[in-house]
Amino acid sequence: MPFLRPALTASLLLAAPGLALADAHASSPFAESTLEYGESYMATTLIGTRIHATEAELTPGMSLPAGTVAEWDDIGEIGDLIIGTDGSLEAVVVDVGGFLGLGEREVAISWDMLRPVYEEDNIQEYFLGVNATEEMMRNAPQVTRVPTE
CATH class of the missing domain: 2.30.30.240 (PRC-barrel domain)
Structure with a gap:
């Protein structure tokens, strides 16, 4: 029953708000970077x-x-x-x-x-x-x- 998977996913997200989003954010490959010559280099x-x-x-x-x-x-x-x-x-x-x-x-x-x-x-x-x-x-x-x- 494939139509139950989205409902199950939604209920898990509602049961633990922020958990899945926090994990996804923590594992982001992107970094904020301010480049100041002499301290970091391209x-x-x-x-x-x-x-x-x-x-x-x-x-x-x-x-x-x-x-x-x-x-x-x-x-x-x-x-x-x-x-x-x-x-x-x-x-x-x-x-x-x-x-x-x-x-x-x-x-x-x-x-x-x-x-x-x-x-x-x-x-x-x-x-x-x-x-x-x-x-x-x-x-x-x-x-x-x-x-x-």
């Missing part, structure tokens, strides 16, 4: 972002004197993201070296090693810095892409 913003290396100690959101970043080594730009199956951003793939796209190699930098910093004269523009030396960058292992079958 992949489209990260791709192409230049990474600067310095031997100076960096802390997230650090304010730097104007012109500081210009003195750091511009090591390359983010070309890809490595996202874990749990949804966490594990690393960024940085295209380093080369000239006009020739001779570049891909190096992964752990996301937790990058620090968003800004210069005092422009707090709206964050830079991504990494505490690394030129030698560390030269010796960094190249990303190996294993083709899927």
